[in-house]
Amino acid sequence: MPTISAGALKRMLHLPANVVVSTPRVEDDPRGGSVVIVPVRPHAGDMDRCARCGGHGRPYDRLGVRRWRHLDLGCARLLLEYAPPRVMCREHGVTVAMAPWARRKSAYTRDFEQQVAWLSVHAPRSAVSALMRIDWKSVGPVCRRVADDLRAEQGAGLFDHLRSIGVDETSYRKGHRYMTVVVDHDRGRVVWMHEGHGEKVFDLFFRTLTEAQRASIRVVTGDGARWIDECAFRWCPQAERILDGFHIVSWATDALDKVRTAAWREARKKGVAKKGAKDPVKGARWALLKNEDDLTAGQKAQLECIANTNETLWEAYKLKERLRMILKQTADTADPLLRQWAADASLSGIPGFVQLGEKIARRHFDILRTIRSGLSNARLEAINNKIKTTIKIGYGYRNLDNLISLVMLKCGGLNLQLPGRQ
Numbered sequence: 001m002p003t004i005s006a007g008a009l010k011r012m013l014h015l016p017a018n019v020v021v022s023t024p025r026v027e028d029d030p031r032g033g034s035v036v037i038v039p040v041r042p043h044a045g046d047m048d049r050c051a052r053c054g055g056h057g058r059p060y061d062r063l064g065v066r067r068w069r070h071l072d073l074g075c076a077r078l079l080l081e082y083a084p085p086r087v088m089c090r091e092h093g094v095t096v097a098m099a100p101w102a103r104r105k106s107a108y109t110r111d112f113e114q115q116v117a118w119l120s121v122h123a124p125r126s127a128v129s130a131l132m133r134i135d136w137k138s139v140g141p142v143c144r145r146v147a148d149d150l151r152a153e154q155g156a157g158l159f160d161h162l163r164s165i166g167v168d169e170t171s172y173r174k175g176h177r178y179m180t181v182v183v184d185h186d187r188g189r190v191v192w193m194h195e196g197h198g199e200k201v202f203d204l205f206f207r208t209l210t211e212a213q214r215a216s217i218r219v220v221t222g223d224g225a226r227w228i229d230e231c232a233f234r235w236c237p238q239a240e241r242i243l244d245g246f247h248i249v250s251w252a253t254d255a256l257d258k259v260r261t262a263a264w265r266e267a268r269k270k271g272v273a274k275k276g277a278k279d280p281v282k283g284a285r286w287a288l289l290k291n292e293d294d295l296t297a298g299q300k301a302q303l304e305c306i307a308n309t310n311e312t313l314w315e316a317y318k319l320k321e322r323l324r325m326i327l328k329q330t331a332d333t334a335d336p337l338l339r340q341w342a343a344d345a346s347l348s349g350i351p352g353f354v355q356l357g358e359k360i361a362r363r364h365f366d367i368l369r370t371i372r373s374g375l376s377n378a379r380l381e382a383i384n385n386k387i388k389t390t391i392k393i394g395y396g397y398r399n400l401d402n403l404i405s406l407v408m409l410k411c412g413g414l415n416l417q418l419p420g421r422q
């Protein structure tokens, strides 16, 4: 019977260099199947380290045996086993000694947590929970520990060389509650998130930056709210404040959606569409709101149906698409087109678009500045959608910090790799 040396086993389990492993044993898993128990300990010189600071402490007492869940071995769960001492740290008092394979206060190894975090970014939480065989409530805290570590690795450098940033308030937990998200436009990633919205919250962001970091910011984009402009002006007077193209298009999609809902209600009232019947107007929501170039064949057919049956809705749709196209032009080309658009919308008689026509006319020069800024609207939209879908995935996360961690893992440009891979 061939045996595996302790060194080979350690390599296979991808354990840190300063860990010693002993002969594993296999037991019946109370949850079914088998469980592999691998006794481990840190090198003699590393057994007395404080889990908080990593410094040497004085031995205090010993605790009982603990187990840490590691990555599975075949179909068996694998647990590392160790009875850690408690040590007296000069700075932190009595703490459980550091276990090099795990984060402080976690019952999982670092590699296990990393795999859970990686999977959470790519799969729904139910899949993560089933595949990794952990309680779904534990997934959020795991993501948080991993994200905190990865952010700490990046250090304050995360905020270095910011050139153009965007700020947005996003609702979570089925609307009504908001958080503020700051995006780095150049690198297409989220750099900061915080509960709440408004000037005070945005203020907190600028406070976390150094003076040099604030000075490097040249452009601040947002939805045109006054508090964004005022706050940005106070902290970064040198930065140009720009309305972001994504929001300009969303004004039109919001107006369009209201026209669609009204059309659907009208159809119901007339009895054209019975309850539960498939109505082209109701089903066409995504076809209407999506960018024209992203439509599927089915959605194109839905639009064609609307073009033939609902004049108002079709007009509103065409206005939305036209505005989106204008934003893609150069500023010189866009200038007259935008004026024409505002005039057409004002005279359209379509509720929502009349007001929008006036708004666009009022913000004519702001919009031209947006176009001149050259910030890619598609990119902005992409990161914005990514944030929104991640928030939807994270609805079940009871703790907001866990939800923020998930967004940072997915959209924060953190270096999240599967364990043992480059």
Ligand SMILES: [Zn+2]
Pocket (backbone or CB within 6 Å): 050, 051, 052, 053, 054, 055, 089, 090, 091, 092
């Ligand atoms: Zn310490």
